Amino acid sequence: MTLTETGLERQRRIALDIQRRLVEHIRTGGTDLEAGPVQNAAERYSSWEWYRLEQDRVFTQLPLLVGMSRDLPDPGCKLLFDAAGPPIVIVRQQDGSLKAFLNMCTHRAARLVNECTPARRMTCGFHGWTFDLDGKLVGQPGGKRGFAGLDKAEFALIEVPVEEWHGLVFVIARPGTRADIDVAAYLGTFAPELAQMGFERATPVIQTRLDVAANWKYAYDTYGEGYHFATLHPTTIARTAHNDMVVHDRFGLHARINFPYRDQDVCVGQSEDQWVRRPYGGVHLLFPNTVIYVSSIGPGQVFSIYRVFPNGGPDNAFSLMAAYRSGEVPDDVDMQPWRDFHDFIMNVVATEDYSISASGQRNLRYAPPGFKLTYGANEGVLQHFHRNLARQLGYND
Numbered sequence: 001m002t003l004t005e006t007g008l009e010r011q012r013r014i015a016l017d018i019q020r021r022l023v024e025h026i027r028t029g030g031t032d033l034e035a036g037p038v039q040n041a042a043e044r045y046s047s048w049e050w051y052r053l054e055q056d057r058v059f060t061q062l063p064l065l066v067g068m069s070r071d072l073p074d075p076g077c078k079l080l081f082d083a084a085g086p087p088i089v090i091v092r093q094q095d096g097s098l099k100a101f102l103n104m105c106t107h108r109a110a111r112l113v114n115e116c117t118p119a120r121r122m123t124c125g126f127h128g129w130t131f132d133l134d135g136k137l138v139g140q141p142g143g144k145r146g147f148a149g150l151d152k153a154e155f156a157l158i159e160v161p162v163e164e165w166h167g168l169v170f171v172i173a174r175p176g177t178r179a180d181i182d183v184a185a186y187l188g189t190f191a192p193e194l195a196q197m198g199f200e201r202a203t204p205v206i207q208t209r210l211d212v213a214a215n216w217k218y219a220y221d222t223y224g225e226g227y228h229f230a231t232l233h234p235t236t237i238a239r240t241a242h243n244d245m246v247v248h249d250r251f252g253l254h255a256r257i258n259f260p261y262r263d264q265d266v267c268v269g270q271s272e273d274q275w276v277r278r279p280y281g282g283v284h285l286l287f288p289n290t291v292i293y294v295s296s297i298g299p300g301q302v303f304s305i306y307r308v309f310p311n312g313g314p315d316n317a318f319s320l321m322a323a324y325r326s327g328e329v330p331d332d333v334d335m336q337p338w339r340d341f342h343d344f345i346m347n348v349v350a351t352e353d354y355s356i357s358a359s360g361q362r363n364l365r366y367a368p369p370g371f372k373l374t375y376g377a378n379e380g381v382l383q384h385f386h387r388n389l390a391r392q393l394g395y396n397d
């Protein structure tokens, strides 16, 4: 790396490095391997104790990705986030910064915001208390009669830590202040990988929700290995990607995976200067529950964000699946190819990955005591993820 390397040069260099490693795997039939298989207790996917521990120490403690900057482009725009537990509203301020609050009126706790339409005020649907964008109580019907003696300043909305970082918006899903969240520190060595992507200008295309009768980790695990492509995805993903071949890189809690596509087979035996260079891409696994899949379709780049959340207990989860179009693509280009790409992935995930997740989860509930799931040496990203998760929950295994 040179000191004067630009972001684009850096991405090209990394893309070429990944391509070299992928082509080598295609040539040899290899894959990135760990020292050996690792096992994990079935109860970690099925017990209420483990579920509660995850709620307390993961989903309400760590920065979670809630969207991208252009989900709330203008002052007064809002983004609702209920998925981690406490209902939260993120609000674009007059000065362009973000604030986040519990989506809870400070009178008697009714849900305050239900729509993301831009407005300068937020008015509660119960008794009409009204708050401005930075959370101050500014209107209170009948206030003089009913609430004399109370200090309005004490009834500001309850803040939640929020940070906008290179086009990505994160919150910690509990009360707190801006000082409680430090996204760059949380991302650590993953930060430079994500900072250059141009997320700031990405345009939202579509978001869909997928429910699955499985533990959130069972669903999330399906994004972290390519060992199942030939058997579970024979007519979809396996048509274009090699089975059981990955290149992966770890960045602290996080990881990136790349799969070799068959259109690169031709590179084997060619000299590097004959290769069709691939644009930067990859499956970025952002701990604990998020996938940022960067890929290219015919007319441009697509950023797919898949987040998996527990849904009220150990045996149920849901995914929020969103597609964004890269800001490099001119506004007048038809969105349809991005929607088609999203729909293709949604269909594969729903009918293949999450279908097998649900059947596995049902079996785990009835598995004999002591049953363990096994992550092979060829499923290194899963080993990495579960090791990090256990540590976050206070277990060192």
Ligand code: FES
Binding pocket: 105, 106, 107, 108, 109, 110, 124, 125, 126, 127, 128, 129
């Ligand atoms: S609960 Fe919101 S105004 Fe009463």
Ligand SMILES: [Fe+2]
Binding pocket: 222, 223, 228, 232, 233, 353
């Ligand atoms: Fe899959």
